[in-house]
Amino acid sequence: MSDTEEPTPRPAELQVLPPSRSAWRNLSLVWLVPIAALIISLALAWQSWSQRGVQIEIVFSSAEGVNAGETALRFREVVIGSVERINFTDDLANVVVTARVNNEIAPFLDESATFWVVRPEVSARGITGLGTVLSGVYIAGAWDDDRGTPRTRFEGLERPPLAAPGRLGRRITLRASDGVGLGAGAPVLFRGVEVGSLETPRLTQAGDAVLIDAFVESPHDQRISSATRFWDTSGFSVAIGTQGVSLEVDSLAALLAGGVAFDNVFEGGEPVPDDRVFDVFPNEPAARRARLSSRGYGGVRLSVAFGDTISGLRPGAAVQFGGLEVGEVSSLSAVVLDPERAPGDLELIANITVDPVLLGLPSDADTAATLDFLETAIASGLRARLATSGFLSDRLTVELASVPDAPDASLDRDAQPAPRIPSVEVDLPDFSATAEGVLTRITELPIEALMEQAIRTLASIEGFAADPALRDAPGAAVDLFEAARDVVTGPDAIALPGELRGIAADIRGMIADLREDQALANLSIALANAAEASADFAVAAQQTPALVDDLRDLAAQAEALEADKLIRTAQAFLESAEAIVGAEEAQDLVPGLNATLEELRATLAELRDGGLIANANAAMQSAADAADSVATAADTLPSVTQRIDNLVVETEALVASYSAQSDFNTETLTALREITAAARAMSQLAREIQRSPNSLIFGR
């Protein structure tokens, strides 16, 4: 293009531009860089746009702890999205949390999806969600594995759902008289094993009961049948019975948070429909007693009119048929028979509910079938009557029994408020007066007979003591001695060894001393000597060890010398001696022994003269006095009985005071409520700390 260094001038070269050098050819390769950057940027933008997920809205009443751009959405603890922003609903009543969810998850968000905020929670059952104290709360979701019609707006739950969607189990509805101790999350126990949990109690439309949804996990849900009864395990129960006072507390958690337990109270329960409402009984015995699984459900309502007083009959009392509980009294009422003629003449009506199944009817029997059955039974003599429910109880039950000679009656199907079963009056005189009935039973206890028996016993003792034969006892001993002498003087007794003879001589010498001294004290020494001597005697006459033993015993007992014992021991000794003497070997006893016995007899005679019998008589006299005192004491028994009566009445009042509405119970429940409130306050504190951890450091 430009000129070179040529010496000679030449025509200027034409500036020739390549014709093919288009604008595109001029482009530098560097332009690929911005193009690549643009493409990459756009690709990134598109990728993040397409992967930003589906936007959903969750409505909560409060967004406590939820932060836009920070709070994560989790499913099975895996992050599936995050909160984008938080605003209010149009009426400012709720908070709308807008979140984005991964595209893979979004199709599952159908109407089964539930969301709740996971916060740290401190309760009686433990601490949950502790990890969120540091990491902040997150929104958890749960849904089943079906791809339903996706939704984008959901109602958030205040608490984690009882059972996550897709979990196997059964949802049932419980009905309780109040919600105390049946808080959300309280356990459902089966034989002490937690098999489910409760949701928040809600009031019925009428406000007369509390309904609680409960979830029982599979496979335990198969245990629920028409035989299933639920009872409240919260709190503790104090029972005063024949076995003393028993206090039952299930667990501290149950004490604070409550819970229900269930069991099948009889075999052969039928499957129940899903809409069946189970009653929660106040305690286990009540649940086991109750035959009707649920008041007003599955039972046939009937009524019975009673002419006489029904005091003692209360709602909840059993209805028995052949001794088996088939239902219960649901309510009591009074109807004026004839307002015009006799305004004061009332008819007392007990409304009862009877389970047809328990009557023996098939499980699908309806009200009409039950009434047909009852009609037939009434035609053949079935009547309702009152009966006592047990010993020492004033409670009445309604008994359906066959009364053979009852007047003709029939089932009144049109009666109000329920079909009426004819009743018969029963003579139950001690029903009306509770205390009187109890006292009557106590006075009927065979106390008098017992006392009579005691007096008779004492009298026979006295008679025995006064028996002349007893006085003849010393005479009999004399006879014995004589017989013994006869034996001893027998020819065989001569053959006794010389040593034995010597010993006998010693004994005779000692007894002679005893006589000389005229003191019983010396007899002790003498007998001790006799014992020593008898050792030799034992060596000499091994055939007579029993005699020697008895001698030793005699000596030993003489140590503690008392006249009567001495006599008794001496008698025993003499008996033994007689036995020995009766033996062949004893025939050889020396005549010295005979003399000894002679001396003994003399001693005994003296002893008798010493007033032994008189003493015995005196003893018997005092026994008689004692018996008289007992008799006198027996006279005061009626007043004792009276006291027992009072005690029973007081016990009854005590037992009654532990019933549902008593002060004690109320106070206990109040205390428990305060404990619950304290636990709640702790939970709130934990939430507060979680919400603003700074407050721990900086105070507030």
Add this chain to the structure above:
Amino acid sequence: MENSGASQHRILTAREAGYVGCRMCGRANPVGAHVCTRCGSKLPTNGRAGLQPVWAWLIAGLIAYIPANLWPMLRTSVFGRTQESTIIGGVVELVEYGSYGVAFIVFLASVMIPIAKFIAIAYLAITLEGRTRLSTHDRMKLYEVVEFIGRWSMIDVFVVAILTALVQLDFAVAINPGIAAASFALSVAFTMLAAQSFDPRLIWDGPQKAGHYGKSGTKS
């Protein structure tokens, strides 16, 4: 403008003498040479580097600068609580914490300087046509400032890299770079390349000759 400056000291430029200087080794090669006779580096066909690379790098830098500001620069997780902050978000946060000085430095290095560079390079490239109020000398100074200051924009990227390397305490505290860190580094690199590919001699060539030599540049 240039005429007034040149009229005082009339200097014969290499270009007027029919030479073109090599930007690598400085040797004056005859106009028309494709390769430097000393160092062998390629010489622009027109004697001057075109403006095409300048504009290309500049646009690439601009494109990279957009995600650098939109996406998070740092991902900080403290006790499981993850927070992502963009450049502007970080500046705002620093201001909220009262660290005005640091906020100003970050804002200067990450926002003002890059944007000023874009504007300056674009200005230099455009004003080669002549309609300008700055003198040739001022524009030359501007170019040198741009080229000098370009590397300092990398300070942000260095901070991120150092923090990422140092603060890795597992659950307690962890800092990870966001996608914006890479974009920002690219953006800075692209603008530096744009400044480098700008041939400052074009400033001195003057408007009348720029039309001739910067023909390819004007097309873009």
